[in-house]
Amino acid sequence: MKNPKEGLNGSISKRRKAMNVQLFNLPMDILSRILSELPINDAIRTSILSRKWKYVWCSHNNLTFNSATMRKHYFKSTTHYGNGILSDNEFITRVDKVLHQHSGLGVERMEVKFRLHNKHAYYIDRWVNFAIASKTKELNIHLFGWGKLLLPRDISYGRVTEEPYNLPSQLFDAGNGSYLQHLELTSVSLQLPADFNGFRNLKHLTLVDRMNLPRRLFKFNYLRHLNLELVIVGEEEREIDVLDYAQVLEVAPFIQKLELRMWMNCRHQPYRKEDGELRSRPRHQHGHLRLVRMSGFFGHKDQVELALHILGSSVNLEKMEITPRIERTGLLFEVGMGSYLMAS
Template sequence: MAKRRRSSKDKPNGAMVKRKRPGSQLGDLPMDILCHIISLLLLKEAVRTGILSKHWRYVWCSRTNLEFSFRSVMRRSYKGGPFILHPIQERAILPEKPLKFIHLRHLRLEITFLSLTKRKSDVLDFASLLEAAPLMEKLEFHMWMDCECVRYRKLDGKLRSLPPKPHYHLKLVDITEFYGEKDQLELALYILRNSVALEAMTIDPKPTVAAEQCRLTWKKDGFSYVDGYRVAKKYLLRADHRGVVDVVKAGRKDIEALRNAPYKMPQEAT
């Protein structure tokens, strides 16, 4: 008869002993320290910590600030040219139960909408950000519309209105390259109406992010600047009953100054 192999947990007298755990585990640190560690990593590196264990799976969601751009996912030593992260061509399918970023205070998005004709993506889908980050205080939404742009007119149909979901912490909102398209206007109106503590919302028709190869022209971008300004002034200022909306006027001098200026990536803080 084969002898039973003695388990490493068994003592000769039959008593059970627990295996000693290694001295200190990173996952045993208090959450505020883990949040600080995660905040020191690039976004791409922070997300990768989710494979360490079940405990680490969503720790990266505890960051107090998030930046979704090409710069945020590249190595710190990267010195190359300006690229934009993942151009959006199709409408995204949002999860039924999105992640909650309960520690997030500052969110910066740099997004390119790319299409040879009229785009299929829907900017209003980003309204879910307010629900996903219930304690967010500052939102920067920088768009680059590399597609056919048409400003909103009443002939385009009634503006959509999502069910109200008040957000009690968002104070500052900055939206750039607002070309006055229907879904852009709907998102801005949703944020304005649902942000109870909103102190300032800046709407700027001019872009702050762009691909290196792109050049602004009066024929295409110039009229879009004017369209965005007119739509924001007509609809957003009318809906603003607290005096928090500031619409930046873009004149021809601004367009001429940007026409041949290459896009420069902001310098990282040292």
């Protein structure tokens, strides 16, 4: 007959062994998932712990590349200028090094946020191609317009002098873009191929700064939430006609939520009869739009025209919020007042 004390001691021993299970002994896929909760720079630092830890970070599924994550962990700056700023070459070299060592598997999200332009296209193309090959579901590219303090010499007649980066045509291939569910672009030029028919599974799209409306309409049939941010400048004449964005109801026939944030660096003058008759576009009956929010609304003629068009076309609209308050996301942080923003 088993001694009760032996049974008790055995149970205690088992519990102690269970309590002694270390992080090191967890399966590799679980370790990879844990490290993916850390910023990529901190995850990489675990590679020095042991041989087993050396390559765990290489399956990190959340790749965020910015001036903070690409700065060496011991790098400290007492100012925001001079040596405190990561150079373009340093940033590019470090991103290249990380992606070269990464397995390229299981990337859920990839973000590049730095002051780059089209002259860096060779490197950015490689990063986009990495995202395509790894079947990334969320791709965010925020370049020149993000975190860039524009000095007077940088601006000429309200335009940023640097050319924005052009996305590679490979991204718009039906197969390559089929995994994308979330896309955010800032200061990126879209030159869509003639045969482009929209991203098949895209559900969330944010376009900020210098995006041009396409001449040929395509459809985002899976898009449910669209966030447009417009920076509009000019006193007497301006290039952006807010009414043009009525195309959204045609481009995204199943959209449920539309957010339109307008930042108008021009005279705020509400519509008057002297401004002429209100224009209208052909009504497109939209049966899925439920919520619309328009901020930075000062009653300009084209703003009123767009609001009326949305109201008249959205047969199942539940709520429409209009406010003059200027609302911007972090994507527009420190964008110069001379920047133009269009979205499509």
